[in-house]
Amino acid sequence: MSDNQNTSSVKKASTEMFTLVGVAIGLSAYTWDLSFNFGAFGVVFLGHIIAIWLFSLSILMVTVFAHGSLLPGNKWIGYSMLILPTIWLVARIIDDSLNTGQLTDHVLKVASILSIAIALPYVVYLFFYFTSPDILNLNRKWMTALAGIVIVIGIIGYGLGRHNYLIMSCENFEISGQDTPDNCRCAKKADDDSPAAKAASSE
Template identity: 25%
Template structure:
């Protein structure tokens, strides 16, 4: 078997990483009109781990200042939620968290691609933009899958997975592979 092209490997790795970050928040937003707290905490955990790695190995020029800011966003969301919880008269904070998650997730995926994929910076601009575009397309498609989940999932599928059924769902047995 031939060696896989390093440009394809780096582009696919960046795209797969971005997709892993964005798909579940996009689906839950489509299906439930909400981004769940575990999505925010997952972004927080990954961003904080990379941020701490950068802090431990801090060297001049190791990461641009925008990277430090981007990785700090999920931590700031947690602090903001603790300081101004929705239960204390800040009901719109949830919408801000959802917006920051949806905007921050692709940014975090891009930043992690730059840090974790060694060949990413060497990729031509077209391939880097292609990885970002593919991640965004998957995010939009996953949102639509969540929105129109009743076309291929039943409420039993949500029950079996341990999730609550969204507002719009189809009745029936859960999907089983035979």
């Protein structure tokens, strides 16, 4: 009896570990991209926010047309949370296309930011609920470890993005099709300023 319990505990721990590793890899990749670009450019790229809107809209459409609610908990609260990113998009369109005045622009901007900030935790929860439900059954220790991993990756990504000149050059950003941060290092200029280049130019 004891051996069976030990074997079951080992299998459960292994399953939890594999779940933790898989989710940590996916979250770390997204967190790295988000935090590095935020550190380098000081903004959250529109593509990241659009991804949140697309996911929330797809889940909203599926749950509306499905027979019965697929959302956990109160479905009306879920619908309200899922529609917030669409409100952000509408506010963004209105703000960009109409000359509504400075006060109205400020109100629309605050409303759009709040809509994304309020909806994001619920959208992330639904993402795991539908794609990797095992993560929601992890004990507090593993959930804390996952949160710690993501936070550390985010801090490192932001720090390296902020000080991108330590590991990258402007040409690295240009080759990848991105704009160049204000503080990026120009490799060509650095080569021209090297002692060997100066000696060659003096000759």
